[in-house]
Amino acid sequence: MPHIVFIATHFVGNTNRYVxxxxxxxxxxxxxISSDPSSSIPPSMRPKIAAHYRIENCLDSVQLIEATRAIASSIGRVDRLVGFLEELQVPMAEVRDALGIEGLTTEIARRFRDKDRMKEVLRAANVPVAQSALATTTAELQAFVAKIGYPVIVKPRAGLGTRATYRVTNAEDLAAIPAPTSAVPLQVEEFVRAREHTCETVTVRGVPVWRSGTRYFPSPLEVLETPWIQYAVLLPREDDDPTWKNFxxxxxxxxxxxxxxxxxTAAGxxxxxxxxxxxxxxxxxxxxVGVRPPGVHIMPMMGLTHDTDMFADWARLMSFDQFTPKPRTSAAGACFFRGPGSAEHIVSVKGIEVAIELCGDTLxxxxxxxxxDRRATGYEGEGFAIVKHATTEGVKHALRTLIENVQIRYG
Ligand SMILES: Nc1ncnc2c1ncn2[C@@H]1O[C@H](COP(=O)(O)OP(=O)(O)OP(=O)(O)O)[C@@H](O)[C@H]1O
Ligand SMILES: [Mg+2]
Structure with a gap:
């Protein structure tokens, strides 16, 4: 039996679905392995967990190595090390390299984590990407802008959740962002005006065996630039839609x-x-590209639209290199509730009952x-809804109904 070690950080929300x-x-x-004590493991899951090891910081590969070694010596050889968080991918790869565990190596994990390295690898393979540079000084940043002109996008080299990501349209904007240094360089890119889509791909030892895709309405950057915008993600019914298929x-x-x-290899x-x-x-x-399952509820949406449990499918994929592709049978969507204004807390929520009534079975x-509730800083807002319908139009209609009816005020 393969021995799978999962890095859980904290036993909350999404993590528990994977565990x-x-x-x-x-x-x-x-x-x-987790930062939470074993008493935090939901009781129903405890009997199936052969060993639990607690460490202070799950992002520290030195602590992870110690924990993985300890588990191996008490239970037996570790065959796979898995975790779904973006920030875990490089530390986990360092553990695999140090202990000779099959799977994603540090070199490959860094290609996914480091936006500059990723673009270099893609460019070398003639995969179309935006013009970009990694700036370690203000002069380098200015040189890139002088070459391609405004607007540009400036973001962290290893970002997450569109944090610290800026659209820079003039010299004043440029002067306002924290200057890059060699310790904290900045990724600078040509600003792409386009629709944003995703492509979720299951690969088994490098061979793509299944794909799904979504569209973001509007782009995560526009959502964060515009406080009142409610963000939505659509997974269409048509799995042969040329927009996605051509990609x-x-x-x-x-x-x-x-x-x-x-x-x-298992890295693929x-x-x-x-x-x-x-x-x-x-x-x-x-x-x-994230070498991990998607966020923003795309996992449950893929499950709903393909009559499967994607969390279970991912667990099997990562444990056995096995995946059974399922056909798409419906459309799904998610929207995130946010309101106008910048005050700290929610003072009123209206329209929930009406929205629930109008959505009916689609919700x-x-x-x-x-x-x-405290005002959320990210594009995921303070609440969300997931909808499913037999048609793409049905899902769009439900998302519109939710977004138009649910009104949040801060104060
Ligand atoms: N070159 C670009 N041109 C236009 N918009 C961009 C560009 N790069 C990033 N963005 C916008 O900023 C968002 C965040 O950028 P990116 O996806 O690179 O970083 P991230 O913080 O890892 O993202 P996520 O929110 O997916 O975790 C994108 O979804 C897009 O809306
Ligand atoms: Mg992104």
Missing amino acids: KAFTELDGITFSV HPTNDAALTALFGDQAG TALTHMEWFLREDGTQLVNE FHMKTPKVG
């Missing part, structure tokens, strides 16, 4: 380049989350924002 999926998977020995060769070329000569077994731009003229650009799940 549960592994505890329900037959034919594996399952252990967990598959680019997706294939990008993943082949990123996995490189490791593609044929993954569910990847690729964000890409589609411009008016039909040209595509790859923005970034699958809703987390309602609550009066008194």
Whole structure:
């Protein structure tokens, strides 16, 4: 039986869905490393966990190595090390390299984590990407702007959640952002005007076996630039829609380049989350790729639209290099509730009952924002809804209904 070790950080929300999926998977020995004590593990999952090891910081590969060694000496050889968080991918790869565990190596993990390295690898493989540079000084930043002109986008080299990501349209904007240094360089890119899509791909030892895709309304950057905008993600019913299908060769070329000569190994077994731009003229650009399951509720949406449990499917994929592709049978969407204004707390939430009534059976799940909740800083807002319908139009209609009816006020 393969011995799978999962890095859980904290036993909250999403993490528990992944942990549960592994505890329900037959034919594996399952252990967990976390920062939370074992008393935080949900009781129903405890009997299936062979070993638990607590460390202070799950992002520290030295502590992870110690924990993995300890688990190996008490339970037996570790075959796979898995975790779904973006920030975990490089530390986990360092542990694999240090202990000789099959899977993503540090070199490959860095290609996914470091936006500059990723773009270099893609460019070398003729995969279309935005013009970009890694600036370690203000002079380098200015030189890039002088070359390609405003606007540009400036973001962290290893970003997450569109944090510290700026659209820079003039010299004044440029002067306002923290200057890059060699310790904290900045990724600077040509500003791409385009629709934003995703492509989720299951690869088994480098071979793509299944794809799904979504569209963001509007782009995560526009959401954060405009406080009242409610963000939505749409997964259409048509799995042969040319918009997404035409991207598959680019997706294939990008993943082949990123996995490189490791593609044929367990390193090439993954569910990847690729964000890409589609411009008016039909040209595509790859923005970034996560070598991990997608966020923004795309996991449950993929499950709903393909009559499966994607968390369970991912657990099986990462444990056995196995995946059974399922056909798409419906459309799904998610929207995130946010309100205008910048005050700290929610003082009123209106329209929930009306929205629920109007959506009817289309509404699958809703987390309602609550009066008194602290205003969220990210594009995911203070609440969300997930919808499912037999048609793409049905999902669009439901998302519109939710966004128009649910009104949050801060004060
Ligand atoms: N070159 C670009 N041109 C236009 N918009 C961009 C560009 N790069 C990034 N953006 C915008 O900023 C958002 C965040 O950028 P990116 O996806 O690279 O970083 P991230 O913080 O890792 O993202 P995520 O929010 O997916 O975790 C993108 O979704 C897009 O809206
Ligand atoms: Mg992104």
